[in-house]
Amino acid sequence: MSYFQDKVVVITGGSEGIGKALVDIFLAEGAKVATCGRNFDKLYMLQSTHAGKSLMIQAADVSNEHDCKYFIEGVIKLFGTIDILINNAGISMRSLVKDVELDTLRRVMDVNFWGTVYCTKFSLPYIMKNKGTVVGVSSIAGYRGLPGRSGYSASKYAMNGWLEALRTELLDSGTNIMWVCPGFTASNIRNVALNRVGKPQGESPLDEKKLMTAEECAGYIVKAIMKRKRTIVLTANGKQTVFLNKFFPSLADKLVRRFFFRNNELVK
Numbered sequence: 576m577s578y579f580q581d582k583v584v585v586i587t588g589g590s591e592g593i594g595k596a597l598v599d600i601f602l603a604e605g606a607k608v609a610t611c612g613r614n615f616d617k618l619y620m621l622q623s624t625h626a627g628k629s630l631m632i633q634a635a636d637v638s639n640e641h642d643c644k645y646f647i648e649g650v651i652k653l654f655g656t657i658d659i660l661i662n663n664a665g666i667s668m669r670s671l672v673k674d675v676e677l678d679t680l681r682r683v684m685d686v687n688f689w690g691t692v693y694c695t696k697f698s699l700p701y702i703m704k705n706k707g708t709v710v711g712v713s714s715i716a717g718y719r720g721l722p723g724r725s726g727y728s729a730s731k732y733a734m735n736g737w738l739e740a741l742r743t744e745l746l747d748s749g750t751n752i753m754w755v756c757p758g759f760t761a762s763n764i765r766n767v768a769l770n771r772v773g774k775p776q777g778e779s780p781l782d783e784k785k786l787m788t789a790e791e792c793a794g795y796i797v798k799a800i801m802k803r804k805r806t807i808v809l810t811a812n813g814k815q816t817v818f819l820n821k822f823f824p825s826l827a828d829k830l831v832r833r834f835f836f837r838n839n840e841l842v843k
């Protein structure tokens with residue numbers, strides 16, 4: 576029998592990318608899965624591909640405290656408890672600090688950080704009772720400030736710090752708190768990254784076909800949950816960045832700058 580058979584797994588932002596790949600894996604493993612996103616059509620399509628399985632979908636914006644409360648209450652009504660919460664819903668941004676509108680930074684923080692706080696707070700009593708797991712899908716940007724993505728880096732640093740504090744509070748409780756840091760992974764995140772004025776930039780600067788797939792990334796996350804890890808860092812490039820930043824931060828400044836700028840212009 577699968578480790579996840581009949582476990583109740585809540586995954587925010589499961590209609591696309593890494594979140595969708597997680598939904599697919601957990602359903603295949605026999606878990607009861609609940610997910611949310613802002614766009615109901617995308618969720619409905621997801622549900623159609625999993626007809627007959629234990630999948631709950633609900634339109635919810637994780638930056639809205641009420642939406643999160645209503646979503647988690649819905650999960651409890653339907654499945655009765657929660658074993659695993661994966662705070663995956665997230666957005667990115669592209670703009671230099673000198674240009675960006677403050678609302679754009681606030682929006683990224685509201686989704687990535689506050690969305691994690693709301694969903695975790697409302698689920699925690701159930702997860703603690705089951706000695707389950709809370710996961711934050713963070714980023715390499717949560718270990719290394721990235722130019723043009725200052726709000727994104729800040730939100731992921733905040734997520735890591737908040738979850739690390741929670742982990743320490745719950746160290747003897749049997750509940751596992753972990754944060755996972757994917758490197759570049761093929762998904763829609765760069766297309767919908769907010770520009771200076773908070774609109775989707777509508778393109779990806781990377782060749783998405785050359786990146787780690789969302790399915791591979793989700794596979795690592797699932798294994799880490801099963802092993803009750805503290806944290807994982809993914810992709811060779813991601814591991815190298817975290818290592819360099821820890822031991823040679825000034826060199827990391829130069830290399831990261833070179834990667835994200837061409838001819839002194841930010842690569843979008």
Ligand SMILES: NC(=O)c1ccc[n+]([C@@H]2O[C@H](COP(=O)([O-])OP(=O)(O)OC[C@H]3O[C@@H](n4cnc5c(N)ncnc54)[C@H](OP(=O)(O)O)[C@@H]3O)[C@@H](O)[C@H]2O)c1
Pocket residue numbers: 587588589590591592593594611612613614615617635636637638662663664665666686712713714715756757758759760761762763764765767789
């Ligand atoms: N892809 C990468 O290279 C990469 C690298 C490191 C970390 N990550 C992290 O991985 C996580 C997943 O990203 P992804 O690459 O899979 O992105 P994605 O393909 O853009 O998918 C994001 C998912 O989150 C949902 N979402 C976005 N904003 C939301 C909100 N306010 N409330 C509820 N749901 C929301 C989206 O649905 P709706 O649009 O319908 O809301 C979608 O289902 C993010 O936290 C991201 O920071 C990604």
